[in-house]
Amino acid sequence: MHGWDPSRETGLVIQRDLSPAAWIEPLLVPGSFEVRMTVPQGFDAYARIFYPFVGESIVVDGAVREGHVTWTRLAQRNGRIAHALMEQETIAVGPRGEAPLDTSYGSLAPEQFDALLPILTRHTSSRDGWFLHWDGFGDLSERAFSNQPTLQHSMRDFYLLAGPLGAYPDFPDNPSYWWPQDRAWCVCTDVDFDWAYLAGSAACVAEVLAAPVIDAIATRPDNPARSGMDVINDPTGLCPRPL
Numbered sequence: 001m002h003g004w005d006p007s008r009e010t011g012l013v014i015q016r017d018l019s020p021a022a023w024i025e026p027l028l029v030p031g032s033f034e035v036r037m038t039v040p041q042g043f044d045a046y047a048r049i050f051y052p053f054v055g056e057s058i059v060v061d062g063a064v065r066e067g068h069v070t071w072t073r074l075a076q077r078n079g080r081i082a083h084a085l086m087e088q089e090t091i092a093v094g095p096r097g098e099a100p101l102d103t104s105y106g107s108l109a110p111e112q113f114d115a116l117l118p119i120l121t122r123h124t125s126s127r128d129g130w131f132l133h134w135d136g137f138g139d140l141s142e143r144a145f146s147n148q149p150t151l152q153h154s155m156r157d158f159y160l161l162a163g164p165l166g167a168y169p170d171f172p173d174n175p176s177y178w179w180p181q182d183r184a185w186c187v188c189t190d191v192d193f194d195w196a197y198l199a200g201s202a203a204c205v206a207e208v209l210a211a212p213v214i215d216a217i218a219t220r221p222d223n224p225a226r227s228g229m230d231v232i233n234d235p236t237g238l239c240p241r242p243l
Helices: 071-077 088-092 110-122 165-170 202-209
Strands: 045-050 058-060 063-065 128-134 157-164 177-180 186-188 195-200 216-219
Touching: 045 202, 071 088, 110 165, 110 202, 128 165, 157 165, 195 202, 202 216
Parallel strands: none
Antiparallel strands: 045 195, 045 216, 058 063, 128 157, 128 177, 177 186, 186 195
């Protein structure tokens, strides 16, 4: 196994100068287990973007494709309330206790990214951007990444890469941070999340929220981002969650 080498497969370039990413950490609140533990504060608006569940296969233009079910759709189907703090475990169980549909796609689905990228592109003057990629992923090329510097945050260390804004899907795993050169917005996630956060202008976030295929709900930096945060669908805290 050679691992992922961005120089061979993408337009992304690993950076040795980490200063373009230095702005993020001072805007985080480590240990808070809130949105701002992962997402930088100081933007006008925020949204939580939910990675879909894997549904039944569908046929599109004669080809069989993996079907996706949004969190909002699943919550409605199961008689739950879709809101900014919902959890996979609290919306996936059917109203009569049916086995949950609990397989997450694990990333932005292609249809989500295809809807999101044009919105984000309209709300920046930059054509290129920056990406922070967790150094703990095991499918990275040792030849490409060995001896490369990492940016140290409180919980994880990251490699910094530069490339076109549309290069997000070229990563083998979700980059933890993705932003344009002018910092007009920032898309953030974590290896433990089945969702991403968007921080940006009010107009940018409003467009994202208005696109049903993206499946996003407005949130705030001081909202919780941890297990047990959905007290609307699970007020007693009895819904089992993974340790």
